[in-house]
Amino acid sequence: MPLSKILLCFLAAAAIALTGCGAVRPPDVRQADGLARAHARGELIQLEALGPLERARLQQIASEFPGKIAVAGGASLYRVVYWTPYRGRLVAASGLYAVPTGAAAAKGTVVYLHGTQITRAASPSQPQRVDGNEETAVFAGNGYEVVLPDYIGLGVxxxxxxxxxxxxxxxxxxxxxRAVRSASIGLGRDAAPSLYLMGFSQGGQSAAAVHRALEREPLAGYRLRGSIGIAGPYDLRALVVNKLTPAHAAAPNNAGYFAFIANAYSGHYGHALDETLTAEYAAAVPALFDGSKTPEQLAPVLPEDARRLFRPEFLHALQADQDNWLTRALDENRTDHWAPVAPFRIYYGDDDSDVLPQSAKTFYAYAKAHGGNVSLDALGAVDHWNSAALTYAPALAWFDALSAVK
Structure with a gap:
């Protein structure tokens, strides 16, 4: 059912002001003296109450996962809008924030980084979200604060x-x-400094990147305790090359993934899309990823075989793993060549055709060889989507075990 939306405006104790209810504040806000005030990354713009989810409803959601997950209580949900840098300037971004009800102090904060999502309306912080309720049930329903970024290009x-x-x-x-910390002060909640990361698919790559960043430069107010990556594309360049072989090129969803990568990377790295894709698909693809389309709307437009997307000379270069702007960009975004200090659990399904199991194995092999605190967990003969479902119960048990160690 749709959750009622109530705007919640407050003054945080840290002297962060939320100026008015309603629209997101524009970048150039004039103060009483008429001067523009600079914004800071992580600054809270707006907190919007999305409503409660009672324990019975959360238990119903959690019961859909294997492992007989018991839910201890309900939760309240909020949309957080905040500033973050992107391509040299601050932009407004958003995410979901779920807090357990009935206790001021939480066991810790669980960040869930969701998988590939092309539809803006399905962002975690939207009332009719695809991601968010499951993590709220399993983790907020058991005493954790839960945070889900919408990602740049989704949400607001x-x-x-x-x-x-x-x-x-x-x-x-x-x-x-950072914004959640300000929001928790405004809500009168105690800090939840123990931090746990969990990411699926695209979110697995993001969880590895966030974990790596936190170990290079810790975030004030948080202590990273452990992370989980599920079916993540960590070795992007090798994964792309492997998925363009005859054995994998026509797998379901492949053309969609490749079109999405080409569109996003072309724009981000400043290359015309027709350098990579054929003229036909270079013209058609941008409209597919403008945030208004559903995955079902991609299939009639894209080819069954992902190789047909590409200009012949560019396809040949990719298949031969030759150096070009795209392979260099994929290398820049790989998250498999590092060694975690805090524990990182890598999960994968043997029958995953979306993100090939070799990606998890490559990450594990490199990290282990370099002294990394990693484990590799095969989930058996399951596909991409079922690998996520199988991980919630062990994730909760592991986070609880870590939270019990001070």
Missing amino acids: STEPQAYLIAAAQVDATLDLL
Whole structure:
């Protein structure tokens, strides 16, 4: 059912003002003296109450996952709007914030980084969200604060979606955590400094990138305890090359993934789309990823075989793993060549045709060889989507075990 939307305006104790209810504040806000005030990354723009989810409803949601997950309480949901940098300027971004009801102090904060989503209306912070209720049920229903970034290009963001752009997802996630800290003060909640990351598919790549960034430069007010990546495309360049082989090129969803990557990377790195795609698809693809289309609307437009998307000479270069602007960009966004210090659990399904299992194995092999605190967990003969469902129960048990260690 749609959740009623009530605007909640407040003055945070940290002297962060929310100026009025309704529209997101524009970048150039004039103060009483007529001078423009500079904004800061992670600054809270707006907090919007999306309503409660009672324990019975959360238990119903959690019961859909394997593992007999019990839910202890209800939760209240909010949309957080905040500032974050993107391509040299601050932009408004948004995310979902769920807090457990009945207790001022939470066990910690769980950040869930969602998988590929092309439809703006299905962003986690939207009332009719696709992602968010499940994580609220499993984690907020058991005493954790839960945070889901919409990502740049989804939610309130008007930018093109920064699909598989690691730095943009890191910035959006860390700045959402900064904004959530301000929001929690305004709500009168105690801090929840223990931080846990969990990401699926695209979100697996993002979870690895955020974990890596936090170990290079910790975020004030938070302590990273552990992370989970599920079916993540960590070795992007190798994954792209492998998925363009005859054995994988016609797999379901492949053409959609490649079209999305080409569209996002062309815009982000400043290359015309027709350098990569044929003239036919270069003309058709941008409209497919403007945030208004559903995945079902892609199939009639895109080819069954992903190789047909590309200009012949560019396809040959990709298949031969030759150096070009796209392969260099994919390397820039890889998240498999580093060694975690805080524990990182890597999950994958053996029958995953969307993100090939080799991606998880490559990440694990490199991290382990370099002293990384990693584990590799095969989920058996399951596909991409079922790999996520199988991970909620063990994730909750692991986060609870970590939270019990002070």
